[in-house]
Amino acid sequence: MSLFWRIFALNAVVLGTATALLLWAPVTVSVPVVLTEAIILVGGLVVMLVANAVLLRLGLAPLDRLTKLMATVDLLRPGQRLATQGGGEVAEVIRTFNAMLERLEQERAISSARVLMAQEAERRRIAQELHDEVGQSMTAILLGLKRAADNAPEPLREELREAQEITRESLDEVRRLVRRLRPGVLDDLGLVSALTSLAEGIATHTGMRVGRRFDAELPELDPQTELVLYRVAQESLTNAARHADAERVTVALRHTEDDVVLAVTDDGCGITTPREGAGIRGMRERALLIGGSLEIAPTSPAGTQVTLTAPVSRKQP
Incomplete structure (x- = not known):
């Protein structure tokens, strides 16, 4: 009734x-x-x-x-x-x-998938242009400065070598940007190697101690799942370095019968506000893209753990 x-x-x-x-x-x-x-x-x-x-x-x-x-x-x-x-x-x-x-x-899942795929395509295009155009041009400048420094008189040679060193540092920064935009090691060597390279790069660049714990036999994943796992790890490590004031971070990757679980744990200041920024919402959208779930929780006595659970999806033959 x-x-x-x-x-x-x-x-x-x-x-x-x-x-x-x-x-x-x-x-x-x-x-x-x-x-x-x-x-x-x-x-x-x-x-x-x-x-x-x-x-x-x-x-x-x-x-x-x-x-x-x-x-x-x-x-x-x-x-x-x-x-x-x-x-x-x-x-x-x-x-x-x-x-x-x-x-x-x-509808949100479909639209997010389109946006993220377009974003990755644009990152790939920018990375390719930086590598092919800017990187090659700076390499040519570096070689020209070396030849000029070798043939220049002593007072000018020192200034040319300083310019050469600045150009070399700028070229290294461009290469770091290319790796962040599109990790070639992910396509060439797989997820574990890409996460290892990412952890080492973050440790070198920020001074944090980054530990790694990866299961020995991880299942083969489709490229979309691998890319989502990599991007979530990348965003989590960046947040730990920029906002958490962490000294040590651990990146763990394990698998169960049906899932692959990525856990990034830091010893920083922890979660101080429930409001989520664009970075965390972007991680959640990526998790939904592969049918996974993302959990962000404080750890004891201090710190934050980001956990992404992704269903195992085998590579298509």
Whole structure:
């Protein structure tokens, strides 16, 4: 029975009972009203109000839960649904809301996949141009400076060597940018080698101690899953270096029968605010892209652990 008919039936029963009492029972209302009659009238009013309040509270409680979910729902954490029981308008509203969430999550996953693929394609293009154009041009400049320094008189030779050293450092920075934009070692040598190279690079560049714990026999993964694992590790290490003030970070990669689990744990200042920035939301979107889940939690006594659980998806032959 719908909420409308339940309220209507309740009020009809109460008012019908009161009418029957006035018609057939020896109940009268005097003028002025005597105490007994006032007690009966007020008691009937209280019963009707309490019954209506209880019915409305029970009937509208699912709408309160729906309102709270609507205020806190996050499409990057799929699966948030309300249970529905019975029929009626309220149950139909909840079922419609659940169906809408399902569609929104699917559309969000599709749009995020397109954005991330376009982003990776653009990174690949920029990395290629930096390597082919800027890198080769700076290499040519470096060789020209070397030849000029070899043939220049002593006062000028020292200045040319300084310019040569600056150019060499700039070329190294361009190469680091290329590796960050598109890790060639990931395509050539696989995930473990790419994570090892990433950890060593972060340790050298920031001074953090980066430990590694990788399972000996990891399953073969499709390129999309490997890239997501690499990008999440990269973002986690960058956050630990920039924001957590960490001294030591551990990158662990293990597998179960159905999943590969990446865990990046630091000993920094920990999570100080529940608000998530673009970097963390980007990691969540990447996790959804491969059907995985991302958890960010504080560790004891201090620090943060980022855990990505990715389902094993074998490479296609």
